[in-house]
Amino acid sequence: MPTPKPPVRLGGNMIIRLRDLVKLFGISIVSFCAVFVCTFFLNFYWDVVNLPNIPADLQPLYHAQLAMAQFTAGISGGFLAVIAVIMLLFYVRLYINQHTRQLGILKAMGYSDVQIARQFWVFGGSVLLGTALGYACGHLIMPYIYRNLLINGLPQVTITFHPTLLLGLVVLPTMLYAGLACLFAWLALRRPVGDLLRGGNTNRKIKPDRHPQERPFLREMQIKCVNTNRALTFFVAFGVFCFAAMVQMAFAMQQLDTGSMALIILIIGLVLAGVSLLMAITSLINANTENLTLMRAFGYNLAECLWAVFGGFIPWVLVGFAVGTVYQYGLLSLMVNLIFADVAGMASYTFDLPLMLATLVALVIALTAIVGVYAYRIQHTSLKQAFDE
Numbered sequence: 001m002p003t004p005k006p007p008v009r010l011g012g013n014m015i016i017r018l019r020d021l022v023k024l025f026g027i028s029i030v031s032f033c034a035v036f037v038c039t040f041f042l043n044f045y046w047d048v049v050n051l052p053n054i055p056a057d058l059q060p061l062y063h064a065q066l067a068m069a070q071f072t073a074g075i076s077g078g079f080l081a082v083i084a085v086i087m088l089l090f091y092v093r094l095y096i097n098q099h100t101r102q103l104g105i106l107k108a109m110g111y112s113d114v115q116i117a118r119q120f121w122v123f124g125g126s127v128l129l130g131t132a133l134g135y136a137c138g139h140l141i142m143p144y145i146y147r148n149l150l151i152n153g154l155p156q157v158t159i160t161f162h163p164t165l166l167l168g169l170v171v172l173p174t175m176l177y178a179g180l181a182c183l184f185a186w187l188a189l190r191r192p193v194g195d196l197l198r199g200g201n202t203n204r205k206i207k208p209d210r211h212p213q214e215r216p217f218l219r220e221m222q223i224k225c226v227n228t229n230r231a232l233t234f235f236v237a238f239g240v241f242c243f244a245a246m247v248q249m250a251f252a253m254q255q256l257d258t259g260s261m262a263l264i265i266l267i268i269g270l271v272l273a274g275v276s277l278l279m280a281i282t283s284l285i286n287a288n289t290e291n292l293t294l295m296r297a298f299g300y301n302l303a304e305c306l307w308a309v310f311g312g313f314i315p316w317v318l319v320g321f322a323v324g325t326v327y328q329y330g331l332l333s334l335m336v337n338l339i340f341a342d343v344a345g346m347a348s349y350t351f352d353l354p355l356m357l358a359t360l361v362a363l364v365i366a367l368t369a370i371v372g373v374y375a376y377r378i379q380h381t382s383l384k385q386a387f388d389e
Contacts, residue, residue, distance in 0.1 A: 024123060025126070026275050027084055027087050027088055027123075027126040027127060027130065028126045028127070028130035029130065030080055030083050030130065030275070031080075031127045031129075031130025031131045031134065031173070032130040033080055033134065033271065034076065034077045034134065035077075035131045035134030035135050036135075036138045037072065037073065037077060037080075037138075038073045038076070038169055039134065039135050039142075040138045040139075041070075041073040042069070043159070043162060044145065045069040046162055047158070048066065051155055052155070053155070065149060071335065075331065080272075081173070083238065084127065084177070085177070085180065087235075088127070088177055088181055088184075089180070090231050091123065092123060092185050093184070096185065096189065100195075100198075101196065101197055101198075103116060103189060104193055104196025107196060108193050113189045114186060116185070117186035119182075120178075120181045121178040124174050124175070124177045124178025125174075125178075127173055131170040132170055134169075135169055135170050142159055146159065218311075221308035222308055222309075222312035225284065225288065225308070225309050225313075226313065228287075229283070229284060232280045232284060233313060236280045236313050236316045236317060236320065237316045238276050238320065239272070239274075239276030240273070240317050240320030240324065241324040242269050242272040243269060243270070243277075243321075243363055244320065244322075244323075244325050244328070244359055245328040246265050246273070246324075247269055247270075248324075248325060248329075248352070248356060248359050249328040249332060250269065251266075251355055252332055253265065277367070277370060278370065281310075281370055281371065281374060284309055285309070285374045289378070292308075292309065295308065302375055306371060317363075321360060325359075
């Protein structure tokens, strides 16, 4: 038999396996995107904010560029920072739910909640990885960004290293997120030892069914999949939100003659959407592999099995797409009509219905392809394999 991979031991007490750390990759991706965008925009702002002798005819465009740098860094960085917090708390809770018995044994041995919780600092390492890579890549791409953002006729600007930016975008977020992970773990562990030793999820009151009448089986499966995976509904909606907002924004910005930024936004949007959707769909499939295999054994076809698992999340897909569409339209309208209102020759921006419909079609194709990959896996999973995993 193959030798199992050795676990990572923290303080000699709690065990976190390599596969547990790999799951934190999503946090690293979100942290990377947030710091990547903020790095070159804030560095650009600090380098050009005190430029002397700005010609009068360039003053409106100059101040609009500064406002855009602040606005974009604040909106994108702040939004992604909140998403990273939600993902971090989700992973901490998931880890605790999957290891309640082991954590209960530690408490039974006399370790306090604080002693156990403080070892969750390792979850902040995913933020360090993402922010450090984002900061480094932001500096690598900075010369290209400066060439595209600098206005013709302004003095030459030298890229300057700002230690405060490194502290604010890499060091402090890592410490903050590590502290949040420990704090949330401490709150989640404040349960009787007996509850932990019995295993199961953290205490949560189960709401009575408001519709006790008998439902069709597939509909009942849909409802249970959503109710037992409520955290994943957020990631489904967020992934679709990123896809809808960033794809439409990228093509709209290309029409406004901001090609370089459009490409960056498109790549970031596709990465965020891909990570969120893959994480949500993978978690759903892994949690329902046994049920899906049993349904196949009882004669349900593959389409019915997939509908039972994913059908209940379709409303969240529509919500995410609608919010993403409104978000990108509002953001670009605000930027063009407010920030660049005094800039002569700036193209106007209007809602693009054909672009929205094309984005929706692309989303359906992408989701179908992702689900199709897992459908192939389900189709080739036997009962023995499903229950042995």
